Amino acid sequence: MKHLRYATALVVALALGVTGCGRDEGGSGSGGQPAGKEIAAGKAKGEITVWAMGAEGEKLTELAADFSKENPEAKVNVTAFPFDAAHDKIATAIAGRQTPDVSMMGTTWMGEFAKTGAIDSTPTGLFDKSKFFEGAWNTTVVDGTSYGVPWYVETRLIFHRKDLAAKAGLQKPTTWQHFTEFANGMKDKGGAKWGAYLQPGGTGSWQSFMPFAWQAGADIMQDGKFTLDTPEMQKALEYYASFFKQGLSPTQLAPGAMETGFVKGEIGAFVSGPWHMGILREQGGAAIEGKWDVAQMPREKAGTSFIGGSDLVVFKDSKNRDAAWKFVQFLTTPAAQQKLYDLVGSLPSVQESWQSGKLADDPFLQAFGEQLKDAKSAPAIATWEQVADVIDDGIERVVRGVSDPATATKEMQAKASSIGTGS
């Protein structure tokens, strides 16, 4: 009955507009600054609820079992759900104050959810940020405070057909100019229908495009303001679109067609992340074994790539906060990170994990490890998903020839500025 009254009051208050005073400005309280050392010391106890998405979510239980061996009095309950549903689910959970103790969190959502005040700031002294890839750690930082730790990472490289490149007499591309020549060579001499596939727009195409922008010296923001209409950004967009104009990349491709095209040798190269190693091995099988390779991103002013992946956060409302952080700490130990790689192929966020085991032996993985040292992420602002949508849209318009780069960048800047950063 009490609940019901609360709900009615809420409805009435909103309906009457008795909202009055506006937001409580002022930083998320530093009152509960946790002492990381204390957490690190004891054993974890009690129940820890964890939300995780995708393949990692499905296999997390196995990692949790190892944790329970070390902490017999702790019980970890894992809930796994699809990535696409995660954003709304977390948002509604925060609204209803029904958050779990720990959740996996897309790196690009950190800004938005940290702003709700629902996420616990990272305890000082519990993690050594220099052990993580710098680009990855930066995804946890919102307005100067860290709200979690990176769990696994990914970055983008140039996948290409080694055999076709050899046939065409091509070396791995190192600069923008080389990359264009490389794609042309793949097409003209290598026999591929498409020289190099780039994502032609649609959700998430900013992740394919932004590396080129960073390489050109552009950036999304500077000093808290969007910089989407700089000459550098324009240049990057022009370069990106040139692949479509020259017929090196298709403007439309059905889902799944890129992989089959690559396996058949119709697509000479594409830019993507580590998960494509597994997909190629599974779908290509023996047919293309040893016939493909990965190359670092080409250099213009820089050779930067994109860094993505997931972070782990602890919610403020957690009833078992210390144990929750303890579990997060466990998941970022090299042993647990290597095991995660064994289970689902996710790349560790802690650099130390790369120095032994399979990760150290595999030349493909080492290439990813190398690129991760020069990789950037999206700015941790509350409105990022919406700004990303604007960039996706701009890319698609230029690629399809609806806009020219100059107009598109101007529009992107105008739209992003009107959306703001949400702070």
Added chain:
Amino acid sequence: MASATAQRPARTGGNRGARVRRREGIAGWGFALPFLLVFAVFMAGPVLASFAMSFTDLRSADLRDPLGVNPIGLDNYVKLFGDDTFRQAALNTAYFVVVGIPLTMVLGLAAAVGLDAGITRFRTFFRVGYYLPVVTSIVAIAVVWRLLLEPESGIVNTLLGYLGIDGPNWLTDTRTAMPALIVMAAWRNMGFLMVIFLAGLQAIPRDLYEAAAMDGSNAWSRFRHVTLPMMRPTLLFGGVITGIGYLQFFEEPFVMTQGGPLDKTLSVAFYIYNQFGFGNYSYAAAISYVLFIAILVLTLVQFRLLRSKT
């Protein structure tokens, strides 16, 4: 809306005492209350709250403190009119509705007429078959249709290939994406209209047809002069129900195209969903109420169109 109630002749005659009326009043509310209680808490309440929300700047960042937002009056509604993407979504939705409703209705009516007049065998079989898409979860439908429309290995383009036509990449081509979704929606919903129309057809007295046949009119003229006029209320109902559903067109783009390519299949409802996803809750609420107005207007227009002529 409530005109049906208004038109019914008042039943309160002098012969019925005040006591009876009071007893009926109490009974009426007694029967209404259980529904209204649940309804007030779980529907009307949230609707009111979201209406109020549309006049504030509530974002996902305020979720833990929803009362701490600023009232901003009509700003969300004003913003809407300068929003290019919203305009695009509104146009797309209009396109979908204007083409989709007649298409679905014609298909549903054709199937119903065929089942009603043409055949005696396998009626149940046909009826269940035609209704199958209606009972199927959108998730399952999306799985099949994505495979059907696959440009290389899909059945549609394979069949077109036999005819020597090089089929497009249906879902990523700006010209074909929306038509593909319209056909899919018509495919999915015609079964429901068929059942409703079938019921309407069966209620038409047989003698009307016989009289018309004796006057020497052919099948087409019987359809035009007997079936259609008699079916007007049923068509109205079908049009209204389809219209309400189609204006909230969401699931098809959600599972098939994500609103692309170039926002060509972005509907208003999908835009609401996106804004919701971006955490712009108050803006999403404002768009919802604009959509509500559109639904109301379309319903009234259909009443005008289909009702006045008799």
Added chain:
Amino acid sequence: MTTPVQTPAPAPTPAHRRPATSAPEARGHLWVYAVLAGGLVLLVGPFLWMLLGSFKPDAELRQVPPTWLPASPTTDNYRQLFTQLDFPQFFFNSTVVALAITVGNLVFCSMLGYALAKLQFPGKRVVFALVLGMLMVPGMVTFVPLFMLVSQLGMVNSYPGLILPWLAQPFGVFLMRQFILGLPDDLIHAARVDGAGEFRIFTRVILPLCGPALATLGILQFLATWNNFLWPLVVAQSEEKYTLPVALALYAIGENSTRYGLLMAGSVATILPILLIFVLLQRYFVQGIAMTGLK
């Protein structure tokens, strides 16, 4: 929506089966059969293809040109479906939720529908307008407030949280009212004269006559609930509360989005129970629609 133009002369038995020997029939409308069968192929074909596809391995599904019949039939997809997912549990959840919501709507909507159709009470028109107006509010918009409410009531990840918000749907009221309007008033007057109480009149006189309408509402409501996706996805926070579409979506939009065989098997398993119910009840369904003035 109210179709105020009630068919003036209430068709006595609108769902009557017409004698199968009417004159035009004799000419053997073969072409009608042909057209209808063509339509049937278009409507059911995709499902057949799905059914066949669920027995194909993934590689075959990706093949160009596609195969019709499985070249190397396999039940692996179904086996995986049942080993990787707790299918019986999802099935149970879907059934419980759909049944509860259906029964709730049948009870609440028939009561209010009766009151709106046959009883005079103050505020009646307002109630009716309110209920119908709600039919037009886009569902998405109440999502956040509704979830806040449900979590305040402590019902997240519970059956009540999945069920309660949907117990009273305006569509059912509209449908029941239309049907009951068509029942003769005399029945009620006679019962009153006999001294029956109002509730007794409802349960003993009205409800027994509402069979087809209740069947129609029941089927429609059950279908809608069974296929409902967004709400259970948000409210069911752990696997033991997932419904079938949510579990299926786990695969449809998750990492397995290219595992077409598995997806098809999952889709078949989701459709089958609902199809069975529809086939069993479809006769009442059409009858109900005919008699509710849903036309």
